Structure formats: C-alpha cells, structure tokens
Amino acid sequence: MLEGIEAGTRAAELLAKGAPLQATLDVADPREWLALDAGVREIAWYRPQLLPEWEHSHPLPTDLTQLDESRLALALCHRDGRIRQEALVQSVRYPGLLPLVVIRCADWATPVRELAQDLLRAALDVGSALELAPLILRVGHRGRGAVGLDLLGRTLRRASHGQLAVLFSAPDRTVRRFAYRLAVEGRLLPPAELARVAAQDQDTVVQDLCATAALAACADLAARGDLAARGDAEAYESVLAPLLSARNPRTRSAGVTALRRAGRSQQAERFLGDRSGLVRACARYVVRQHGDDPVAWYRERCMARENPELPPGAVIGLAECGTRADASLLLPLLMHPVTGVRARAVAGLRALDCGDMERLRPLLDDAAAAVVRETAVSLLPHAKELLADWLLERTDRERPRHVRVGAFRLLDARGGIVALRAAVGLLEDPDVKLRAWAAQSVQRWHPSPDGRRGDPEVGELLDRCRHLFSDYVLRRRKWEAGVGS
Incomplete structure (x- = not known):
C-alpha cells in the first residue's frame, strides 16, 4: 500500500496546482482512485510528519462552492469528515467525481457514508454501473462497503446480455465472477455459451460456476421435455463437447460426470486414462454405474507393454483402483520408451507399495526429469540403504541437472556427514537453485545421533562454508559435532 499512498500523494500535488483530473489519473483504473484517496487522507493520519507540501502552499478554502473539479477531488479525500461531507454535496456538479463518491460509500464517518450512498443511488444507472463495477467491487470488500455492492447488483440485474458482455471480458477476475453470477441468476446465457465459458475462462471460480449452471440448465430442459423437442443429442452435445475438451480438470470432470445423466456412460471409458486423477476418478464412477469394470480396462491396456500409444493415465489409473498383484503389469513398463509411461509406472508401484529398490535404482540415471523425480520420491524411504558413494557420483556437475537434484534429495534425506559432504560440494554447482538448496541444507545441518563425534572432516x-553461519552458530555446530575448540 505504501507505493499507492506515495503515488496518490504525487497525484494530489498535481491536482492542488490545478492539473486536470483526466491528465493526472487514469480514470478507468480503480487502483488510481484508491491511491489518490489513500495519498490525500491516510498519510495525514499515520505519517503527519510527512504532511504533503501542497496542504501548506495550496490549502483548501473554507467555501467549497467555487472549487473546480481537481480541487474538489482533494476535498472528497480530505482527512476532515466535515470537509468530505460538504465536498459530496458539491460533487453533483462534476459527474467525473463519481468514483470518489463510490469510495466515500464505505467511509468510516456515518454522515459522510450515508450521504455518499444516497448520491450513488441517485446517480447509478446501467451505463455508469458497468463503468464503476471494478471500483465498487474493490470498495465492497471493505467493512462498510456492502451497500455499494447491493446497489451494483440491483442495477446490473436490469442489464441485458449485451450490456453485461462488457464485464465478461474484464481482466479483473472479481468483475468477471460478479458478472457471470448475475448472468446465471438472470438466465441470460444459454447452456452452450455457459459451457464454452467454463472451458475457456482462466479463473476456476468462473469455470465451476458456468459448468454447474450449464449442466443444471440441461437438466431443467430435460425435466420440462424441451430437450426431446429440440433433439436430445444435439442439445447435450452443445454443452458436453466444450466441457469434455476443456484444459481444466475440474471442468472436464464435470462433463464426464454429466455423461451418465445424458445417457452416454459408454463415452466415459475414454477418460479412464486422462492425465488428471480427478477426471479418472469421475470416469471410473460413471463406468461402474454403467455396469462395466474399469480395472479390466486398465489391465488390458497395461498388458500391451510395447504399445507406444499407451496413455500414462492408464498406468497410474491401474494403481489407483487395482491390487498389489497388478504390480506385475507395471514393472515391465519401467522400461517403456514413453517418458510419461515410465514416470507413471514408478508412481504406480509406489502407490501399490511395491517399489523394489534394486529395480528403481537405475532409473535415477534416466534421461527424463519426470522419471528421476518420481524415482527419488520412491527411494526416499530407502535413502540410508543406498550406497553413499554411488549417490555422490551423481551430484557431479557433469551429470544432468535433474540427476544431481534427485541424488542430492536422497543424500539430504540420509543426514549425517554424507549429507553435509554433498551439500558443501554443491555450493559451487552451476545451477543457482541447486546452490541455494545446498546452502539451506548446510545451514540446517546437525550431527546425526549415531554419527562419530570428533570427526575432523566435519570441521573441515x-x-x-563458514560464510553461511554467524561465528556463534559455527562454533555451536562444531561443538555439537565434537570438533574445534
């Protein structure tokens, strides 16, 4: 907020000298109005020693009736509530000051707040509400801003789909959420349009809101018999197709679950191998409700070990709903040519608690970072059983970065002098993040209880890496290890 206050103070100085409001602020940006309010008022309350120069050189007159727009904007933000109240009375002469009236609707002083709310209620129509929506929504989150939100909602409920469309593409996700909630409440968007928004919008709240509304609208149409009149297949296709092809897993899962209601449960089978666990779980539910066995589907695909088109989701899906006996199908997939399949096979064996250290250990040298990452996670419980020298070799800077990271993760989990040796060696690693991780490992290192005390290598x-410690902490670490004076 400090940057906003200082920017607002600079804007206030320009306004005090008579600069036009439009040239001083980006009037379409709600943040600039809030910064002006903070810069004029809050600095006087919390940092009076930094009272801006314009208050001394260009003080506001006692009579506000002759003020121009720029100076009246300052009066609307003044720290004195009586001045703010009088400025509100005069603000009706300048419609461009309506954003500051919005801010005063959440004012702490009751007379100021109530007057601002009356003025906003009288001035707000659909057109001005669309322009002020971003600011009203920001002010609405304040402790006394609920009235402004209520006014905005009641005004925009009278807006048409075409008018609200301006807010559907707003960069502020809070504005988009508000607009789509109004559209859903007013049934302004057809189910197909809601499904398209759910598939394309980047905000998860909008995605869930529109996907739920689209499916609920289809259910209502089916209950009234409208789907049968227009063609059940065509109506559902216009909604399900965007949902099922959405990038967001939550939206896809909503579409998959709706397949059962649409009488298309058999189509859920192709989502059993989806990359998202949520979508796979929904697909398994629909398939089971249809009377089929998803485990058999997974087993059939994992048996085709050489199939280059085997979806990685089918591999982890088998582990999610199979038994430990299915590990025999996953083990051969550790050598599969597709990176995703190898990585999911490692994760699947871990989920089934069937990870074999000797089979997994060679995968720490895999060319794919995803495979090495999953392998390191699976080997963490066996970190102390792995050969320390073998792991240290893999932290050499000649190894690929992902191999160094995986090996160090296991060494760090071992603790003791081996972890310290690896971390100190990586302090000069060419990768910045790995160096930072190694430094953190050194700083939190403590001798292990079963380690040999007085080991001179620990002192060396x-x-x-004494630059990573204060003198006191370094002496403390050495004392814990039984080395040094």
Missing part, C-alpha cells in the same frame, strides 16, 4: 567441511 564447516570451515569451507
């Missing part, structure tokens, strides 16, 4: 390693 700690001295090599």
Whole structure:
C-alpha cells in the first residue's frame, strides 16, 4: 500500500496546482482512485510528519462552492469528515467525481457514508454501473462497503446480455465472477455459451460456476421435455463437447460426470486414462454405474507393454483402483520408451507399495526429469540403504541437472556427514537453485545421533562454508559435532 499512498500523494500535488483530473489519473483504473484517496487522507493520519507540501502552499478554502473539479477531488479525500461531507454535496456538479463518491460509500464517518450512498443511488444507472463495477467491487470488500455492492447488483440485474458482455471480458477476475453470477441468476446465457465459458475462462471460480449452471440448465430442459423437442443429442452435445475438451480438470470432470445423466456412460471409458486423477476418478464412477469394470480396462491396456500409444493415465489409473498383484503389469513398463509411461509406472508401484529398490535404482540415471523425480520420491524411504558413494557420483556437475537434484534429495534425506559432504560440494554447482538448496541444507545441518563425534572432516567441511553461519552458530555446530575448540 505504501507505493499507492506515495503515488496518490504525487497525484494530489498535481491536482492542488490545478492539473486536470483526466491528465493526472487514469480514470478507468480503480487502483488510481484508491491511491489518490489513500495519498490525500491516510498519510495525514499515520505519517503527519510527512504532511504533503501542497496542504501548506495550496490549502483548501473554507467555501467549497467555487472549487473546480481537481480541487474538489482533494476535498472528497480530505482527512476532515466535515470537509468530505460538504465536498459530496458539491460533487453533483462534476459527474467525473463519481468514483470518489463510490469510495466515500464505505467511509468510516456515518454522515459522510450515508450521504455518499444516497448520491450513488441517485446517480447509478446501467451505463455508469458497468463503468464503476471494478471500483465498487474493490470498495465492497471493505467493512462498510456492502451497500455499494447491493446497489451494483440491483442495477446490473436490469442489464441485458449485451450490456453485461462488457464485464465478461474484464481482466479483473472479481468483475468477471460478479458478472457471470448475475448472468446465471438472470438466465441470460444459454447452456452452450455457459459451457464454452467454463472451458475457456482462466479463473476456476468462473469455470465451476458456468459448468454447474450449464449442466443444471440441461437438466431443467430435460425435466420440462424441451430437450426431446429440440433433439436430445444435439442439445447435450452443445454443452458436453466444450466441457469434455476443456484444459481444466475440474471442468472436464464435470462433463464426464454429466455423461451418465445424458445417457452416454459408454463415452466415459475414454477418460479412464486422462492425465488428471480427478477426471479418472469421475470416469471410473460413471463406468461402474454403467455396469462395466474399469480395472479390466486398465489391465488390458497395461498388458500391451510395447504399445507406444499407451496413455500414462492408464498406468497410474491401474494403481489407483487395482491390487498389489497388478504390480506385475507395471514393472515391465519401467522400461517403456514413453517418458510419461515410465514416470507413471514408478508412481504406480509406489502407490501399490511395491517399489523394489534394486529395480528403481537405475532409473535415477534416466534421461527424463519426470522419471528421476518420481524415482527419488520412491527411494526416499530407502535413502540410508543406498550406497553413499554411488549417490555422490551423481551430484557431479557433469551429470544432468535433474540427476544431481534427485541424488542430492536422497543424500539430504540420509543426514549425517554424507549429507553435509554433498551439500558443501554443491555450493559451487552451476545451477543457482541447486546452490541455494545446498546452502539451506548446510545451514540446517546437525550431527546425526549415531554419527562419530570428533570427526575432523566435519570441521573441515564447516570451515569451507563458514560464510553461511554467524561465528556463534559455527562454533555451536562444531561443538555439537565434537570438533574445534
């Protein structure tokens, strides 16, 4: 907020000198109005020693009736509530000051707040509400801003679909959420349009809102018999097609679940191998309700070990609903040519608690980062059983970065002098993030209870990274390890 206050103070200085409001502020940006209000008023309350120069050189007159728009904007933000109240009375002469009236609707002073609310109620129509919506929604989150939100909602409920469309594409997600809620409440958008928005909008709240509304609208049409009149297949296709092809897993899962209601449960089968666990779970539910067995579907595909088109989701899906006996189908997939399949096979074996350390250990050298990452996670419970020298070799800077990261993760989990040795060695690694991780590992290192006390190597390693400790902490670490004076 400090940057906003300072920017608002600079804007106030220009306005005090007579600069036009339009040239001083981006009047379409609600943040600039809020910054002006903060810069004029809050600095006087919380930092009076920094009272801006314009208050001394260009003070506001006692009579506000002759003020121009720029100076009246300052009066609307003044720290004195009586001045703000009088400025509100005069603000009706300048419609461009309506954003500051919106801000005063959440004013702490009751007379100021109530007067501002009356003025906004009289001035607000659909056109001005569309322009002021971003600011009203921001002010509405304040403790006394509920009245402005209520006024905005009641005004925009009279708007048509074409008028609200301006807010549907607003960059502010809060504005889009508000607009789509109004559209859903007023049934302004057809189910197909809601489904398209759910598939394309980047905000998860809008996605869920529109997907739910689209499916509910289809259910209502089916209950009234309208779908049968227009063609059940065509109506559902216009809604389900965008949902099922959406990038967002929550939206896809809503479409998959709706397949059962649409009488198309058999189409859920192709989502059993989806990349999202949520979508796979919904697909399994629909398939089971249809009377089929998703486990058999997964087993059939995982048996085709050489199939280059085997979806990785089918591999992890088998682990999600199969048994430990299905590990025999996943083990051969550790050598599959597709990276995603190998990675999901490792994750699947871990989910079935069938990870074999000797089979997984070679995958720490895999060319794919995703495979090495899953392998490192699976080997963490066996970190102390792995050969320390073998792991240290893989932290050499000649190895690929993902291999160094996986090996260090296991070494760090081992603890003791081996972890310290690896971390100190990586302090000069070419990768910035790995160096930072190694430094953090050194700083939180403590001798393990079963380690040998008085090991001179510990003292040497700690001295090599003394720049990471204060003198006191370094002496403390050495004392814990039984080295040094």
